């Protein structure tokens with residue numbers, strides 16, 4: 001990336017939804033962008049897991065040359081607790097373009113998309129020291145719900161952030177379970193893309 | 202290929218196997234260097250990293266463990282036959298003895314950690330990748346190997362410089378004592394003997410570290426390729442000696458502290474205080490130390506007391522000298538004719554037995570939670586309270602029965618109304634308070650949530666104050682009755698008086714929590730009106746939704762019922778909306794003796810008085826004799842927080858007097874960060890007012 005590009009503003013970019021038929025075009029760039037910034041090692045299967053099933057919840061910021069500047073990757077599915085839960089799995093913006101609201105815009109699009117698909121809540125994890133990410137999500141309305149000791153493979157601790165979109169989310173119960181109380185705490189990494197073997201084909 | 206994905210990725214020209222020769226003679230400083238590097242890896246493992254990225258990266262350890270030796274004799278730095286000229290020399294034998302004992306240490310550690318609740322990967326990695334860590338070989342064998350190694354180094358003809366030789370011997374001795382202390386079969390009553398000898402070697406290990414010479418080639422990521430695992434190879438975890446050493450020191454200290462549990466009087470409330478204090482230690486105890494304590498706690502000797510622990514707890518809080526727990530009740534047997542009513546006292550015994558049986562699981566869950574890492578402790582308590590909530594429903598039913606029986610016995614004035622419910626409810630409220638305090642401690646709440654959460658805490662603690670006041674009044678009345686009896690029942694009066702001291706101490710503590718959280722709630726509400734706290738605009742959220750999320754753990758509890766959102770909102774908006782407050786707000790703020798300020802300042806004063814009272818009543822009354830120092834610090838921290846809040850209030854009062862016509866003040870509020878040492882107590886977050 002050239003420094004000359006760095007002064008383009010957030011509005012000059014195009015924000016587009018990921019499309020399956022463009023995998024060859026975008027997937028390598030997405031992988032490259034994310035693996036550069038996230039501490040977790042994600043295999044190609046992890047990306048496919050999200051993009052095959054929830055490609056419409058992935059948004060990309062592209063510059064005039066179609067270079068990938070930022071990306072957000074999500075999923076949305078019924079959760080054990082009984083809620084329809086959105087999950088923001090990955091978010092990254094190229095270093096030279098940070099602080100211009102690009103990630104904010106991407107996340108807003110993802111939230112809107114999940115809300116339109118009837119999500120009850122949206123959750124994610126982020127390292128307790130990731131000030132930029134905490135600030136971004138908390139400005140949008142997320143609250144910290146838990147601290148997760150040694151959540152990441154590198155031993156770092158995470159906050160779980162949660163955004164409720166609908167009233168009554170807290171008291172939702174799983175279908176067919178009258179007591180409601182499935183131990184939420186089976187594993188802290190339940191939603192974690194790499195560590196739950198079931199996610200990886 | 203992403204190097205983060207695959208640490209074993211071959212660089213051009215690299216080979217798959219290691220060429221490191223484990224039979225090559227080593228210099229004494231190299232042996233020392235390797236020992237210390239192994240110690241670093243051992244501690245990196247203790248802090249939660251897998252063996253594959255720590256100890257199992259050592260070529261020496263690998264050689265000993267793989268291919269799996271059938272006997273200890275086979276566990277060498279080679280397999281099969283070697284020519285005499287290649288036989289390991291004395292120093293290699295010394296290193297081998299050290300490695301063998303180190304491996305056995307790991308075996309003991311894994312056995313202890315897995316014997317209690319722990320969470321794989323989050324706390325600790327127990328995976329051994331099909332390596333057998335000499336599970337079957339008894340400890341004596343390793344101790345003997347170490348002794349032989351020490352002896353061989355004491356040979357006067359040896360041409361190793363004295364200081365290096367001494368340094369190696371110190372490490373062997375340390376390993377011997379460490380292994381002994383980790384032994385699973387240490388008798389409970391002598392546990393405290395094992396740790397002091399280790400500490401005595403630690404400082405000389407530290408002071409001779411510089412003599413060692415690292416041998417980086419003897420550690421390799423390539424070994425990971427051969428460890429059966431689904432995870433791709435990951436980089437070696439580098440923990441430097443200084444950090445590793447302080448972890449080791451901490452581990453020994455924490456375990457030594459844990460052994461003090463064996464000296465506690467057999468009182469579940471002392472146990473609870475001890476567990477709480479242990480979990481609150483900073484730095485937070487390592488998983489092994491927590492398992493070590495849990496193993497003492499759940500040891501049959503601890504649990505098998507003549508009176509079950511929950512019953513002792515119940516007796517102390519509610520039924521001191523009560524006819525309900527009269528031992529005579531248990532001496533009666535049911536009538537032979539099952540159609541005849543059971544004797545009343547016998548009925549009481551049956552009810553209590555049923556209840557105590559029912560509490561066992563809930564009690565266990567609470568103790569288990571208290572043994573977890575602090576983040577998990579908070580999350581686990583959220584679940585534990587649900588169990589206690591259920592228990593409270595059952596307690597209520599049994600209470601009806603108790604009250605009917607004691608009425609028939611005409612001793613109802615000697616029994617607190619709803620005794621079992623009171624006991625369960627008290628514990629539950631205590632846990633809810635801890636959950637909220639832990640939330641503050643762990644930076645879960647954002648500054649603009651402080652007012653609401655301290656307001657909730659005040660509410661919960663107020664309930665506990667009310668409960669305790671009832672119990673206290675009941676005990677006072679009992680004491681009077683015993684003194685008035687003819688002849689006076691002095692012994693019983695004294696016993697009730699003793700129990701009342703405990704209630705008094707709890708009451709002082711609960712009042713302190715209630716008043717201080719109330720004052721903080723009011724203080725932070727003022728700051729919200731003055732727009733002194735960062736308040737995100739949150740386009741995707743509403744106050745109702747956030748309140749629901751915050752109250753989630755408590756929504757199903759009854760009691761205490763979570764107040765409806767409207768009530769919560771009103772409580773926080775006494776002067777209307779924050780961006781458009783009623784004019785009376787500014788008047789109240791600028792009047793130093795307004796109800797608003799008086800409310801806060803009187804609250805601080807009452808909090809201070811209560812915490813001082815708690816301190817004065819002392820550790821015995823509080824049942825914290827086993828951890829009196831930690832407890833003293835906690836109380837002192839609460840007192841200091843009261844003072845800090847008083848100072849902050851003065852800061853704001855001064856600032857509002859000098860504010861401009863729009864009510865804008867020229868100060869800002871700094872929120873002390875967790876763990877920064879700027880909070881007097883981690884759960885009491887008091888903003889600091891500074892001039893802008």
Ligand SMILES: CC(C)(COP(=O)(O)OP(=O)(O)OC[C@H]1O[C@@H](n2cnc3c(N)ncnc32)[C@H](O)[C@@H]1OP(=O)(O)O)[C@@H](O)C(=O)NCCC(=O)NCCS
Nearest residue numbers: 037091092093098099100101102103104131132133135136
């Ligand atoms: C997190 C990340 C995606 C943010 O991207 P971005 O486009 O810079 O984000 P935005 O500009 O929309 O907003 C970021 C906010 O954080 C602030 N911020 C950025 N860096 C910061 C820092 N080091 N300290 C404090 N705040 C910081 C920005 O100022 C901005 O807030 P503001 O608008 O109130 O000033 C980007 O930093 C990134 O890619 N990081 C690496 C990957 C990562 O951490 N992902 C999130 C984990 S799931």
